[in-house]
Amino acid sequence: MQHPVLNRDDLLPRQPAGMGKGLMLAIAAHVLLVIAITFSVNWSSSDPAGVEAELWSAVPQIAARGAPPVEPEPAPEPPKPEPRPEPVQKPVEAPPPPKPAPDPQIAIEKEKARKEKLQKEKEEKLREQQEQERKEKLEKQKREAEDKKAEEKKLAEKKKQDAARQQAQLDKQRQEQLDRIIKQAGGAANGSPTGQGAVTSGPSSTYAGRIRGAIEPNITFTSELNGNPTAEVEVRQGPDGTITGSRLVKSSGVKEWDDAVLRAVDKTQKLPRDIDGRVISPMILTFRPNK
Numbered sequence: 432m433q434h435p436v437l438n439r440d441d442l443l444p445r446q447p448a449g450m451g452k453g454l455m456l457a458i459a460a461h462v463l464l465v466i467a468i469t470f471s472v473n474w475s476s477s478d479p480a481g482v483e484a485e486l487w488s489a490v491p492q493i494a495a496r497g498a499p500p501v502e503p504e505p506a507p508e509p510p511k512p513e514p515r516p517e518p519v520q521k522p523v524e525a526p527p528p529p530k531p532a533p534d535p536q537i538a539i540e541k542e543k544a545r546k547e548k549l550q551k552e553k554e555e556k557l558r559e560q561q562e563q564e565r566k567e568k569l570e571k572q573k574r575e576a577e578d579k580k581a582e583e584k585k586l587a588e589k590k591k592q593d594a595a596r597q598q599a600q601l602d603k604q605r606q607e608q609l610d611r612i613i614k615q616a617g618g619a620a621n622g623s624p625t626g627q628g629a630v631t632s633g634p635s636s637t638y639a640g641r642i643r644g645a646i647e648p649n650i651t652f653t654s655e656l657n658g659n660p661t662a663e664v665e666v667r668q669g670p671d672g673t674i675t676g677s678r679l680v681k682s683s684g685v686k687e688w689d690d691a692v693l694r695a696v697d698k699t700q701k702l703p704r705d706i707d708g709r710v711i712s713p714m715i716l717t718f719r720p721n722k
Contacts, residue, residue, distance in 0.1 A: 649695035
């Protein structure tokens with residue numbers, strides 16, 4: 432059997448009349464090519480048999496030589512837009528309730544409490560100030576009392592010294608007066624061998640009382656005294672009993688009483704004589720408001 436001779440032009444695929452028809456032929460050629468390859472693989476693996484095959488003009492191997500039409504690459508799909516995040520809705524906040532209207536009574540009470548607090552602070556401050564003044568006054572009184580006590584002690588010591596000095600002077604004057612009386616009595620008793628004239632010639636026991644009796648009615652003193660203070664006064668007189676001088680030799684401690692006694696002595700002017708007609712000078716007389 433002779434195989435027909437094929438020309439090169441016969442083996443070339445004809446130009447497809449249209450795009451759709453060419454696409455169909457290409458697909459059919461590919462299918463046939465796959466079938467042929469499958470059969471050829473099976474044939475080569477089995478024992479060779481004397482099989483003759485006829486070649487047809489539309490053998491798929493010839494069509495495989497031509498490049499299949501290139502399909503245009505599909506346009507890339509536009510990127511899908513990313514989903515926008517859904518807006519988060521904020522919870523609607525309820526408006527705050529309106530503030531209650533201020534109670535005028537509360538404002539009045541607050542003002543009252545404020546005034547009471549201020550008044551309390553003022554009173555507390557005044558109390559502290561008064562307490563401080565009281566303490567300062569007590570301290571001042573204490574110092575004054577101590578100063579007065581020290582001054583009184585000083586005056587008492589001075590009075591004591593003055594009294595001791597006056598007492599010493601008075602004792603001296605008394606001794607001098609006694610010496611004069613004794614001397615006068617001794618002169619009057621001259622010629623007496625027994626010396627009894629010195630005793631019998633002294634002042635009588637009533638003479639001092641008679642002198643005070645003459646002076647005391649002239650004392651003018653109306654003040655009240657505590658106790659019975661004694662004032663001692665020295666009196667000088669002339670030969671006829673006329674008072675020539677007087678002085679305070681010992682104070683009673685009450686100036687008004689001392690002055691009243693001295694005024695009474697000056698007012699008396701003249702003193703009585705003793706029972707024997709004599710005048711004794713000087714004399715120290717004592718005077719008390721309460722006899």
